[in-house]
Amino acid sequence: MQNLGLAFHELATNASKHGALSGPRGDVVIQWQVDSASNRIRVHWRERNGPEVAPPRQHGFGHVVIEQIVPRALAGSGTLEFAPAGVNWTFEFPGEDT
Numbered sequence: 001m002q003n004l005g006l007a008f009h010e011l012a013t014n015a016s017k018h019g020a021l022s023g024p025r026g027d028v029v030i031q032w033q034v035d036s037a038s039n040r041i042r043v044h045w046r047e048r049n050g051p052e053v054a055p056p057r058q059h060g061f062g063h064v065v066i067e068q069i070v071p072r073a074l075a076g077s078g079t080l081e082f083a084p085a086g087v088n089w090t091f092e093f094p095g096e097d098t
Contacts (some may be wrong), residue, residue, distance in 0.1 A: 003041070003073040004091075010062035011045055011089060020050030020086050024062030054080040072074045 010066040012021070012028075020026030026049045048051075056063070056075025063080075066089065071078055 003070045007032070007066050007070045007089075007091070008045075010065050011087070014062060015047055015087065016058070018051075019053060020047035023050055026050030026086075034095065038039055040092055041095050042090065042092045044090040044091075047088070050086055052084050053082050054084075 015026075017023040017027055020028055023095040026047065028045075029046045029048065031044045031046075033044075034040075035042070067078070068081055070076070070091070070092075076091055078084040078089060079090035
């Protein structure tokens, strides 16, 4: 789960510098869903009430962490969307065997 922590760190850092957490009214909604039937975990990060978002012109290390490193490390898949209302990240990965 250390890799998932890296992704949240990158998302929170960017939200505080450029996104929803950079202003007084913005917030972040994080939702977790566990599908016990398929043994999958789904995480959704959604920024709202912040400044209007545009896709970045350049991609840095944080983007690589979120879109490549974390999905590979956790055998998952995700989507990162730079919607005008805020950044959305959805990530799904297998749960641990018990």
